[in-house]
Amino acid sequence: MTDSATEVHGRRRLHATRTFLLQFIEKRGAQLGLLALAFFIVMAAMPNRLVGPLQTAITATGIPLVPPSREQFLGTDEIGRDVLNLVVHGARISLTIALIATVISLIVGTTVGILAGYYRGRVDVWLMRLTDFFFIVPPFVLALVIAPVFVEVVGRGGEILGFRPSLFVIILVIGLTSWGFVARIVRSQTLSLRERTFVDRARVVGSNDLFIMVQHILPNLVPQIAANGALVVANAIYVETALSFLCLGDPLQPSWGTMLYLAQHAGAASAGAWWYLGAPGACVLIVSLSFVLIGNALDDTANPRRRVIP
């Protein structure tokens, strides 16, 4: 390809991307989702500046289980910690876990899907058998047995990349178990893309397989991957919350799920402490709903013929 051809090609791609984003942002679901998400990302970005350092049993100042008041906007937990403080810090933990896990699962799923769809034949058969397993058995069920074993293996002490080892295990387990869905969609798209003329043309001018997959097929998959990525985040948040609720999280770096576990453990529901269990749960609900809305809006924009709204 000559330089000017690349430039024209690049400009066309830029234009297509801009049109796509404009159509996406017009959707009401996308606006709502992005707005809610921006709110939580600000929370996760600077928890210390917003509510001060994470309160512990030692630094807690409040009276246990006080309902929301002017001093404690969201009340206190059973050892007198400010629930607002915990929720804001939880945003950072929950979002980081969900986002990193999603990145891992998108990388694995896309790689498996492209390889299977591009090479077909025996590679396809074996990769898809593996995918079937991860597609059929839900991440939550797999994580339920894998997480406790690996938490035991790595122990709870120390730190890996600023995370406690058990959180790191949770991230890896969620990431490595929730890619089946992505791999299937990427594969089916790749199967049809590889028959298109631009792939033949690239092969004729001598591009190797890797170059074709990365430079020609992958860019065409981006809208699909993004739409499903948003749903994968929503699911990752659910799995993380459920696992932490079953005491597989880390009490020293509490996520929203860990808070719900603590609330359940302290009998918050039967004590009527609605603020204690309500705040983290509402956060989970809003964040995963925003990702579902964003995913649907992306999907709608990418496949406008599908008239299905939800």
Place this chain on the structure above:
Amino acid sequence: MSRRIVNVLIRALITLLMVMILNFVLFRIVPGDPGQLLLSGARGGATQEQITGLRQRWGLDRPLFPDQVTDYVSATFRGDLGYSFKFRGERVGDLLLKRLPATIGLVGLAQLVAIVCGVMLGLYVGWRRGSAIDKIATGLSLALYSTPAFWLGMVLVVVFSTSLGWLPGYGISSPGLANVGPLGWLIERIRHLLLPALTMAFALIGQYVVVARAAMSDVVTEDYMITARAKGLTSRQMLMRHAFRNAMLPVATLVTLNLGYVVAGAITVESVFAWPGIGSLTVEALNARDYPVLQGIFLLLGVSIIAANLIADLTYGLLDPRVRQ
């Protein structure tokens, strides 16, 4: 048998084998020697002799592959899932069987309510797309779909049990319930069942409405609906003869698949309500690091999921002649 059925069966078998392999490998990575783990309760610690004897008895001194693997697979197929650590001496199989009825009762009622309400509502709003009721139902279902079921359970406990005091929010029966008679006993049971079952039903309804609505929306834009209209059928006839039956296809598949997943979904909900089923057993096993029980639960969940998938795959061919080849 057609090629499709053979393929479906092979896939299910491979998945089952992978569940079993994972089950075998995973619980051998656990740190700590199983011999020591089993004898950890012995007074003054276990002697080396005891440990060696125990390892011999359970075949732990033999090579992992193929001896221990074949032992494990054949024992599993015989229904021997080993013995619990926590409930000393109890067979895992018996434990699971003892806890299963409570879960099935809970999940069954929830599914029934969800199918009746969710599917009907979803099909209806799919037929009347764009109406006010459609917007409300769709919004609510998406919210329900994004809500963790166990949190919904906690909220329901706060509202209906703690604040209003209408229903018990804990356990399967009240203590000190000796002389209420069979009718009183039944009412008590139902009162305890209501909140957890409603929680699970709500979690499922969101999903069913979304899928049934999408199925119906897909159907109403098909060409044969225009043909039906052109033939002069009334809306009611179109709905009953064409739309409903075609829209039920994906819905039936989803419901069948859900039958497999729903036990896993019950785990967190049961733990909220201390409902003595498989879910509470899972939590107990997790807290006590009772690996044999955890292994058994994973196998049970795996088998039910694979079976549901298998049934969905096979019946889909029966329901949809186009797939039959």
